[in-house]
Amino acid sequence: MKRFKSISVSEDTFDAINNLAETVLPKVRLSKAQVVENLVKGSHGNINHNQENNNDKSTTTKAS
Helix, strand or coil, rough: CCCCCCCCCCCCCCCHHHHHHHHCCCCCCCCHHHHHHHHHHHHHHHHHHHHHHHHHHHHHHHHH
């Protein structure tokens, strides 16, 4: 990571990040920043995958 930025989250979210830092990879302790980065990357990947699936379905539907 190249930059250090601050974000403000609720206590519940902060607790969830702490929990994920310990449980995502049980043998590895992730930093809070690594947890957030991986969640964002994973979420972005899911959005792209869903958009691709929707595009495929609309193309198929139009062709039918």
